[in-house]
Amino acid sequence: MKEIRYIWAINEAIKEEMQRDENVVLIGEDVGTPGGSFGASRGLYDLFGPERVFDTPISEAAITGLAAGAAACGLRPIVEIMFMDFMTICMDGIVNQIAKMRYMFGSQYKVPIVIRTPSGAGLNAGPQHSQSLEAWFAHVPGLKVVMPGTPHDVKGLLKSAVRDDNPVVVVEHKALHALKGSIPEEEYLVPIGKAAVKKEGTDVTVVATSKMVHESLKASEALNQEGINIEVIDLLTISPWDKETIFSSVGKTHRLVIAHEAVKSFGVGAEISAAVSEEILDELDAPIMRVGAPFVPIPFSLEKAYLPNADHVIAAVKKTMERTF
Amino acid sequence: MKEIRYIWAINEAIKEEMQRDENVVLIGEDVGTPGGSFGASRGLYDLFGPERVFDTPISEAAITGLAAGAAACGLRPIVEIMFMDFMTICMDGIVNQIAKMRYMFGSQYKVPIVIRTPSGAGLNAGPQHSQSLEAWFAHVPGLKVVMPGTPHDVKGLLKSAVRDDNPVVVVEHKALHALKGSIPEEEYLVPIGKAAVKKEGTDVTVVATSKMVHESLKASEALNQEGINIEVIDLLTISPWDKETIFSSVGKTHRLVIAHEAVKSFGVGAEISAAVSEEILDELDAPIMRVGAPFVPIPFSLEKAYLPNADHVIAAVKKTMERTF
Amino acid sequence: MRKPGKKKLIQLYERMVTIRRVEEKLMEVFSAGEIPGFIHVCIGQEATPVAVCSWLKDSDYMSTTHRGHGHALAKGIDLKRFMAELFGKREGFCRGRSGSMHIADPKMGILGANGIVGGGIPIATGAAFAARYKKTGQVTVCFFGEGATNEGTFHESLNIASIRKLPIVYVCENNGWAEFTPQETHMPTKNVADRAKAYDLPGVIVSNDVLKIHEKAGEAVERARKGKGPTLLEVKSSRWHGHFVGDAQKYRLEKEVNGAKAMDCIANFQKRLVRDKMLGKRGIQKVADNVYQRIEEAVNFARESQFPDESELMDDLYV
């Protein structure tokens, strides 16, 4: 095992996959000699040169479409969209083209594309540089969406994404880029489609994503003091999500809290909640509580008040403990 | 009362609002002399001229941004995006600019913009001309989203949208454009934020949107034969949605089905289901069932097999009648 | 560029006739309700696809638009399976999932028609990127209309292709109309080719004459093949019929439509072939019979094919 920062885990994943398969190319703004806006591609230009590390103009729509064409013709592009907020500019490429190419063309094409993008708030980057928009992509058939929250998971999931023959949106969290964690020295993968129980527990199932997994683990410690033992599950893949793991945990705890940083309304938590009420409602002993951001843009200055955190998880967990049917 | 088609109800709404307020302008592709791709602006160019009926190049991103600037400077633009699928091209304008301008600029600006767009399948228009993407917009603070399904509602809601000082996305259904219905001769409005009980019932609450309201009413008739009396609620406004009406119906029937044409996963139904399980779970006597499209792009040829319809509503309703806690 | 010989000339002619007759047939069967959805025909514009694609190998790439039948046929798509796709049948290239507006055939390098105006331009650019990356020598041709040049993707893609000197030819068929709106309403410049300068590209203008297009396309394809970078080729083309089949184009003056029809790229070419004694009455008839035969077969094939089964709906979303 070794200690590594989240951003370097990304860098290692890209490097290893580019070394393994010469069809893997990196496409994005400032990804060349500068090594990327957040440093994810540092050193890669020197290793792989300007054809494989394609530093593009500020043209998100074109580079996403370009990746679609390149993938249809045998390459395996990794596209960096510098901030998830800029995905708004390339939704046609991602949604109308990339996501649909395989199915709509009658399975004639494979579209192995990874779109990496840092989401999330916490750096006071304001309303246009802090959003978490994963729910949009999960609503689009043809895409897979993963959301790793640790160096271990981001490296393993990014590598799996590169090897996947389908388009995968990898949603990073920019406030986790500096986070350190340990990963194996040797190569490993984290499978797409599997959630991970990050802490076992008996009283309440807390399904969390990305940075909210860390907040939930914090909440877990505080709740322990009060004798409440929660199970923390890191969803990891948003689409297709791991029903089995979540349902079996709910079958054990009979209480569910879902926590994400995105706006709560119409967020990922809604789908998980709805699936539970549709398929295993009678397992529930309490209302399903959701933790998510309030329904306003992310303010520059009140960011801390805006962001969901461990306290919100604690409050939600307690709410589910209040009542029993 | 008079009979009118859905598309003409739209036309009347735009015309009346343009007559009422000279700051209202219409912006879109082919909206000029041709009267719009679906005919919504027929005759308006002749009435109001080329400045007020602005026939634009095929430049969705620019026209949405242009509407933002025009609204900030005192106009009240109605933008037509010809197919909802093309909203993918102007998500930055809608999400990063229009939706955030008021809040992010500290309430200094009003952004009275209407974005009208025909959604939905049923014309065999294929995967890039048939999507229902309302869930995306409902997830964005700052936007309002309405989804009228009848001539009456589209006219009344569109007029309300034009008068609203906030941005409103008006999601039409292109397969309803030819639908006839009766509307008052005199001027009327349908309020944003209110759902409508389209058929009262006692056994199951069916919350539906747009074309699925009609399918649910069909289902209601069939179910009547079997002695099942459903309440059909037309959600009408997706965001902010009318919790009160839905919750009070669920409080009466204790059973809930939600039906929309969009892909079921991560769709609007998930939010309604989640809100119910969060706030009034103990009102439920049965699982919450959702009806929505399957998780694939909309195929050209198998469209009928793809589309959710009355039979799916019937099956879902029956499922909620099967079990009781 | 080498001037085409007799065999080549007849081939060009036959292909143009094929496209026209296919489109006419499609108008007929569409109007009879045999084809669902909506279709856009390219009657009047046959010279461009045929002339341009005559320079391409099967392995070269091509992307097209909603008005893409001619391009697909010129690139060599199998007529039967093409027709089956438009009919929504399982034997179509895309299992009936795409119809006219998204038809694709990887084996012939056809990256797909596209329902999004401007949507195919970056995709084609990506194919050119892949070909260059893999040093395969493949060239990509990207077709679109003048209306599409107002989309941001046009601008961004040409910029990228130029910096990277990608092996691609951008072909704009300027038929003067985007749906129901004439070019003047949407563009301050008369020539799309004038936009090439913004990307330091050659911008070439040519009339709707198959031999002239053939010559200029040959130069552009050669330029791409030799690694010298992209070209923007504008053909002053003409659309005879409505935007889609069923559009009575009431928004056009009769005079203007007649003007478009007068610019008949097939009739002009045929006259010239006859004048140059490359083609006689019998030759013309032979082509006509041959084309008729193939189209009848294709339509029958499409009619007899099965619709996909409901059980196929959820197939193969992912690999």
Add this chain to the structure above:
Amino acid sequence: MRKPGKKKLIQLYERMVTIRRVEEKLMEVFSAGEIPGFIHVCIGQEATPVAVCSWLKDSDYMSTTHRGHGHALAKGIDLKRFMAELFGKREGFCRGRSGSMHIADPKMGILGANGIVGGGIPIATGAAFAARYKKTGQVTVCFFGEGATNEGTFHESLNIASIRKLPIVYVCENNGWAEFTPQETHMPTKNVADRAKAYDLPGVIVSNDVLKIHEKAGEAVERARKGKGPTLLEVKSSRWHGHFVGDAQKYRLEKEVNGAKAMDCIANFQKRLVRDKMLGKRGIQKVADNVYQRIEEAVNFARESQFPDESELMDDLYV
């Protein structure tokens, strides 16, 4: 265009000095941790905002970018409330919700900075549309960098503005860098102004000299004001510091940075004013003192202002 007289010249000078000193102060307080988020300063580029905005009335519109302090100040934003916004305080123009990257002031026609590269271009175009629609005679100025001209919105907006002859001036400050990447990597053409031809617009190039910019901007603003349509004005500007404060710009050669700094629009202008006896040592000192004073007051104002209260978080999402 009328040549500026002494009073005007001193005013231009003082405004340029104000911007530079504000940016320097911001670098200082940002580095000390007093400002959250990230900020982009425009040191080296002060001539453009000042020269261009000197032609504008308070009621004229202006849109800017992430690198927008100079533009906002030149357009006349109140320095105290500007500073308070950057500090995230309630008395800031946007209640502390926007910070540097989204600051706006409707009363001075400031439509907002923008965190999206290219995001402000259509918005400015819309303001021009509204002004023309309402026949107010207002002109809009739209600032952006050369990197932004690779976004589709640039292309689409200029096309629209040109067809409609909107009263707008597009001002590209070409500082040669987009974040950490030089222009050559992203653009096949050397001059952004060359792109104007694609829209049948005048494309004007001017060096980083306040008087030259003043002259050309005057012509462009007049053209817009008279209803003759838009202009694309490119200033060959220079960025001295990193993309954002804290960026050590290791990716630039020392020589190149020194070259940029040598093109000092303020020092050059000052030299000239001194040479022409418009300004002496005392005048320079007076300006410096005055500017210093105002900045100190603004920073103190910002420091003493309150942060917004948590209770304000949900305020005013809708009207």
